[in-house]
Amino acid sequence: MIKKLNARNIDAKECFYGHKACGGCGESLALRLALKVLGEEAYLSLPAGCMAAVSFIYPNMAFKNNAVITPFASTAAVATGIAAGLEALGKEAPLSVGFAGDGGTADIGIQSLSGAIDRGEKFIYICTDNEAYMNTGIQKSGLTPFGAATTTTPAGKAIHGCVTEKKNMFEIAAAHGISYAATASIGYPEDFLNKVQKAKECDGPAYIHIYTPCPTGWGHGSEITVDLAKEVVDTGLWFLAEYENGEFRLNKKPENFKPVADHLKRQARFRHLSEIEITQIEEMRDRKWEKMLKNWG
Amino acid sequence: MSEFAFLNGNEAVAWGVRLSRPHVIAAYPITPQTKAVEKLSSFVQNGEMDCKYLHVESEHSAMACSIGSSSVGARTFTATSSQGLLYMSEGLPYASGARLPIVMMNANRSIATPWNIYGDQMDAMHVLNSGWVQLFVEDAQEALDMVIQSFKLAENHDILTPVMINVDGFVLTHTYEKVEIPGQELVDSFLPAIEKAPHLMNDQDPMSLCISAGNQHYMEFKIKQHRDMFKVFEQLESIDRDFEKSFGRSHGGAAAGYRNEDADVILVTTGSVTGTARVVVDSLREQGIKAGLVKLRLLRPFPSDDLFELIGKAGAVGILDKNISFGFEGTVYTNVNSSLLQKGYRGRTFNFIAGLGGRDITKENIEEMFSALLEQKGETVQYFNMGCAL
Amino acid sequence: MKDFKMSPRPLWKSLSDVPMGSSCSSFHICDTNAAWRVFRPVMDYSLCIGCHQCYLLCPDGAIHKEDAKVFRIDYDFCKGCGICANQCKPGAISMVKEDQV
Numbered sequence: 159m160i161k162k163l164n165a166r167n168i169d170a171k172e173c174f175y176g177h178k179a180c181g182g183c184g185e186s187l188a189l190r191l192a193l194k195v196l197g198e199e200a201y202l203s204l205p206a207g208c209m210a211a212v213s214f215i216y217p218n219m220a221f222k223n224n225a226v227i228t229p230f231a232s233t234a235a236v237a238t239g240i241a242a243g244l245e246a247l248g249k250e251a252p253l254s255v256g257f258a259g260d261g262g263t264a265d266i267g268i269q270s271l272s273g274a275i276d277r278g279e280k281f282i283y284i285c286t287d288n289e290a291y292m293n294t295g296i297q298k299s300g301l302t303p304f305g306a307a308t309t310t311t312p313a314g315k316a317i318h319g320c321v322t323e324k325k326n327m328f329e330i331a332a333a334h335g336i337s338y339a340a341t342a343s344i345g346y347p348e349d350f351l352n353k354v355q356k357a358k359e360c361d362g363p364a365y366i367h368i369y370t371p372c373p374t375g376w377g378h379g380s381e382i383t384v385d386l387a388k389e390v391v392d393t394g395l396w397f398l399a400e401y402e403n404g405e406f407r408l409n410k411k412p413e414n415f416k417p418v419a420d421h422l423k424r425q426a427r428f429r430h431l432s433e434i435e436i437t438q439i440e441e442m443r444d445r446k447w448e449k450m451l452k453n454w455g
Numbered sequence: 456m457s458e459f460a461f462l463n464g465n466e467a468v469a470w471g472v473r474l475s476r477p478h479v480i481a482a483y484p485i486t487p488q489t490k491a492v493e494k495l496s497s498f499v500q501n502g503e504m505d506c507k508y509l510h511v512e513s514e515h516s517a518m519a520c521s522i523g524s525s526s527v528g529a530r531t532f533t534a535t536s537s538q539g540l541l542y543m544s545e546g547l548p549y550a551s552g553a554r555l556p557i558v559m560m561n562a563n564r565s566i567a568t569p570w571n572i573y574g575d576q577m578d579a580m581h582v583l584n585s586g587w588v589q590l591f592v593e594d595a596q597e598a599l600d601m602v603i604q605s606f607k608l609a610e611n612h613d614i615l616t617p618v619m620i621n622v623d624g625f626v627l628t629h630t631y632e633k634v635e636i637p638g639q640e641l642v643d644s645f646l647p648a649i650e651k652a653p654h655l656m657n658d659q660d661p662m663s664l665c666i667s668a669g670n671q672h673y674m675e676f677k678i679k680q681h682r683d684m685f686k687v688f689e690q691l692e693s694i695d696r697d698f699e700k701s702f703g704r705s706h707g708g709a710a711a712g713y714r715n716e717d718a719d720v721i722l723v724t725t726g727s728v729t730g731t732a733r734v735v736v737d738s739l740r741e742q743g744i745k746a747g748l749v750k751l752r753l754l755r756p757f758p759s760d761d762l763f764e765l766i767g768k769a770g771a772v773g774i775l776d777k778n779i780s781f782g783f784e785g786t787v788y789t790n791v792n793s794s795l796l797q798k799g800y801r802g803r804t805f806n807f808i809a810g811l812g813g814r815d816i817t818k819e820n821i822e823e824m825f826s827a828l829l830e831q832k833g834e835t836v837q838y839f840n841m842g843c844a845l
Numbered sequence: 846m847k848d849f850k851m852s853p854r855p856l857w858k859s860l861s862d863v864p865m866g867s868s869c870s871s872f873h874i875c876d877t878n879a880a881w882r883v884f885r886p887v888m889d890y891s892l893c894i895g896c897h898q899c900y901l902l903c904p905d906g907a908i909h910k911e912d913a914k915v916f917r918i919d920y921d922f923c924k925g926c927g928i929c930a931n932q933c934k935p936g937a938i939s940m941v942k943e944d945q946v
């Protein structure tokens with residue numbers, strides 16, 4: 159039996175320190191927590207994006223681990239190259255992990271991620287989703303939600319923010335028949351820790367998609383990053399699920415959803431939304447849940 | 456024990472790779488490189504090579520996987536051509552900036568559009584500034600031998616620079632020649648296991664790679680890389696001398712002259728066309744014309760000193776380019792002309808553009824080039840074997 | 846727990862001092878982040894119930910667990926984001942303006 163991880167029994171050592179992320183950055187918390195489980199032996203690949211930009215600014219290197227910035231599109235390719243190299247050099251059970259943003263995953267990196275999952279070699283891919291291209295100044299990505307204002311989908315007079323919904327990246331990863339996939343949120347940190355542990359233990363490729371608020375890009379106070387990440391699950395706008403042995407499973411089925419409007423209004427990116435648009439968001443949520451409950455319930 | 460076989464250029468490269476015992480190969484198929492990667496995969500699938508072959512989904516990932524495996528110290532090979540080289544081009548300066556000793560075959564081919572699968576050197580010129588050693592070979596034997604030499608060069612701790620071996624598409628990749636395949640033991644003693652460079656990732660002293668450096672640091676990183684590149688000349692020569700001792704064959708250094716010493720006119724070539732040009736030089740010599748040839752083996756680093764020494768005394772020099780930098784001239788010409796000028800060369804220089812998209816470069820064409828040189832007639836930039844008037 | 850020694854900023858006299866490749870030792874840290882802070886989290890140990898939440902949720906790992914009950918803030922690297930104070934149920938952490946500390 160693998161020991162369940164919690165705040166008390168995780169490794170007290172920090173492998174990610176002194177980075178230059180904004181105060182209250184959700185992505186940096188996800189990386190820090192993941193490394194508590196992955197340990198200092200893991201080889202890390204990070205593409206262009208906030209986490210690479212804040213962790214490797216010569217002469218300040220924020221990772222304890224071996225780590226590399228990859229070309230933006232190439233997280234999974236570099237990570238599997240590292241795994242292949244280490245294995246060919248005779249290292250036993252090498253652990254190679256990619257951490258990429260939503261843009262680096264669902265847009266420019268989706269091809270190399272698909273190729274790498276398809277090759278079936280063991281590696282872990284963690285997508286830290288802050289729902290926009292933050293490092294270049296908050297532009298829309300394929301994971302920007304409906305209604306969100308970004309610098310390329312501003313709340314204009316004619317069009318009020320992003321008109322598309324999030325890509326189903328978790329389902330896309332799972333559809334490869336991947337060994338393990340999960341969604342998570344830094345609002346449920348212990349759930350995340352244990353999912354990382356599962357990914358570490360599994361034999362083939364593993365994908366974890368974690369929701370990570372960004373105070374700078376979303377326009378919220380830095381102290382409520384974790385609150386928002388919990389609320390988003392409680393409102394049903396994000397979900398905690400796993401894909402294992404070919405089956406989907408919902409980890410949390412809320413009886414009642416918390417009100418969406420209050421949650422959205424805490425973030426500047428949604429403040430322009432009309433009541434009708436907020437109702438539209440609730441309808442999208444309900445459709446998604448209907449499907450998830452029917453298919454994975 | 457070495458053996459002789461009839462191999463095309465692709466197969467010769469594949470044999471060179473096999474004998475070099477890489478840990479990882481990551482490659483994606485593209486004409487005219489396909490036979491090389493097919494051969495390598497069959498070596499792996501038959502258990503004749505102990506190596507991880509990564510079936511990547513694109514050239515971009517072929518280079519990215521190579522960057523990954525090379526950054527942990529694994530000997531790594533990839534191969535591509537044309538559109539594939541351009542597609543992976545983001546990764547090229549990435550790898551050289553990180554000082555990763557990756558070796559790659561590039562089967563030289565034209566660039567779309569129009570689409571065309573045949574050989575010219577437009578692809579290599581696109582990435583001339585990528586920080587890779589750019590080597591051009593003349594025949595299948597040189598291709599095989601240079602794979603082995605290139606690993607030794609790239610992995611040398613003073614060099615630590617990736618090497619691109621340019622092999623002319625079809626003319627070399629698909630033409631069969633008698634090739635000597637050296638014995639594995641001999642290759643093993645010439646090219647021992649890779650010695651991991653200290654700046655790469657390792658368990659004892661974890662490293663951060665491909666980092667960012669601000670304007671107060673970036674320039675020194677790049678100038679160091681630039682200065683180190685010049686060390687290639689000496690290393691290549693010394694590697695070739697050792698190679699000759701082990702294998703009884705030499706391919707020379709950065710540039711090689713042929714009947715150039717007393718030549719009035721000299722043609723500068725890269726790659727397979729050198730063979731044709733050599734035949735023309737011989738026949739001109741028989742007619743009493745003092746024609747000579749210089750084969751450029753390295754375009755990066757660029758052997759300015761060698762060139763001036765080989766060419767300096769000739770009255771006119773022509774540079775054959777199988778590429779154009781649109782709105783200017785052939786790229787080899789730009790390089791040769793600039794370096795000769797720096798050295799104080801006083802003769803005239805001509806640029807002969809030929810062979811684009813696999814257009815033949817005939818003996819007659821090369822004779823015409825020499826007569827342009829002898830008479831010093833015509834424009835500086837001239838086109839050969841055109842099907843219509845300009 | 847942070848687990849490195851601060852490194853001096855490298856001084857380059859010649860190119861031979863410049864690192865090979867675009868590389869640097871990992872956990873090579875020269876600069877602190879203390880100057881980023883506007884508010885400083887201050888712990889009242891008498892109110893702390895040892896729930897571990899502040900330690901778990903600090904994005905900078907700046908709250909060190911000394912033993913199961915003692916948590917200490919590394920003010921060299923705390924950015925003053927306020928997550929710890931916001932998550933501390935018993936209210937053992939308060940955010941105090943830096944110039945009023």
Ligand SMILES: Cc1ncc(C[n+]2csc(CCOP(=O)(O)OP(=O)(O)O)c2C)c(N)n1
Nearest residue numbers: 206207208230259260261262290291292293
């Ligand atoms: C090939 C390429 N295209 C574009 C960029 C510019 N770029 C760097 S980071 C980035 C956005 C990253 O967004 P995301 O992956 O969501 O990560 P985040 O910054 O939000 O953490 C972009 C567009 C790049 N570095 N490389």
Ligand code: SF4
Nearest residue numbers: 179180183208372374
């Ligand atoms: S912009 Fe957002 S994602 Fe980027 S470092 Fe700041 S808080 Fe983190």
Ligand code: SF4
Nearest residue numbers: 893894896897899933
């Ligand atoms: S969150 Fe508050 S109560 Fe819990 S350990 Fe931290 S200071 Fe103590």
Ligand code: SF4
Nearest residue numbers: 903923924926927929
């Ligand atoms: S204020 Fe933020 S950075 Fe400082 S200790 Fe608390 S959570 Fe960490």
Ligand SMILES: [Mg+2]
Nearest residue numbers: 259260290292
């Ligand atoms: Mg993002």
